Amino acid sequence: xxxxxxxxxxxxxxxxxxxxxxxxxxxxxxxxxxxxxxxxxxxxxxxxxxxxxxxxxxxxxxxxxxxxxxxxxxxxxxxx
Numbered sequence: 001x002x003x004x005x006x007x008x009x010x011x012x013x014x015x016x017x018x019x020x021x022x023x024x025x026x027x028x029x030x031x032x033x034x035x036x037x038x039x040x041x042x043x044x045x046x047x048x049x050x051x052x053x054x055x056x057x058x059x060x061x062x063x064x065x066x067x068x069x070x071x072x073x074x075x076x077x078x079x080x
């Protein structure tokens with residue numbers, strides 16, 4: 001079940017610069033990560049996959065439970 005669109009689209013340019021993907025919901029983010037992302041390892045990549053799966057399964061990600069929203073936003077954005 002898809003939780004719906006995000007408040008803002010996120011532009012993602014892949015390393016080969018061939019295309020900018022406009023990601024507007026969790027399902028699109030998950031598909032981009034699993035089908036087009038240039039790597040499939042690393043702590044940030046695995047965390048992003050886990051978070052997408054948890055949201056798509058309607059479960060709050062364990063690492064976010066009980067955390068204030070302001071602390072959630074400060075997580076590193078690197079996807080390497």
